[in-house]
Amino acid sequence: SMAKYSKWAGLLATLFLVVSCFLPWTYHADIDKVFTGFFSEKNVYGKPGKFLVFTAALIAAGFIIPRVWAKRTNLFVSAISFAYALKSFFIYASCYRGYCPEKKLGIWLMLTCSFVMMVMAVFPDLKIKKKEDGNDVPSKVE
Numbered sequence: 001s002m003a004k005y006s007k008w009a010g011l012l013a014t015l016f017l018v019v020s021c022f023l024p025w026t027y028h029a030d031i032d033k034v035f036t037g038f039f040s041e042k043n044v045y046g047k048p049g050k051f052l053v054f055t056a057a058l059i060a061a062g063f064i065i066p067r068v069w070a071k072r073t074n075l076f077v078s079a080i081s082f083a084y085a086l087k088s089f090f091i092y093a094s095c096y097r098g099y100c101p102e103k104k105l106g107i108w109l110m111l112t113c114s115f116v117m118m119v120m121a122v123f124p125d126l127k128i129k130k131k132e133d134g135n136d137v138p139s140k141v142e
Helices: 002-022 048-064 068-093 105-122
Strands: 026-028 033-035 128-130 136-138
Touching: 002 048, 002 105, 048 068, 048 105, 068 105
Parallel strands: none
Antiparallel strands: 026 033, 128 136
């Protein structure tokens, strides 16, 4: 099942997301510059890499901590992170003054990893413990 591998796929995606922030996101031929998650000309697009790396760290912790609250928090944080990744993608990749930047590997990797992290957070590897009274409760994860 997907849940069996969700932790490792999620952790791998967080690692690649961090790497993607340092890779080229877009190439702007009009100014002959490559933008990354930490660099845009005159910082016009800010540094989305900072927020994405921060949320990736929180999400990685959420994949590792074997508690229900951690899984629920992970779903929330990964959804916010994906929304932010989507926003960053559109800001970096959008055309301006009739010029469209060239999308590079980093921006596609960033978007893909953010999406994978969110999907993996939807399927946590939770074990259900049987209680004596017959009611099932989610407990520790592994």
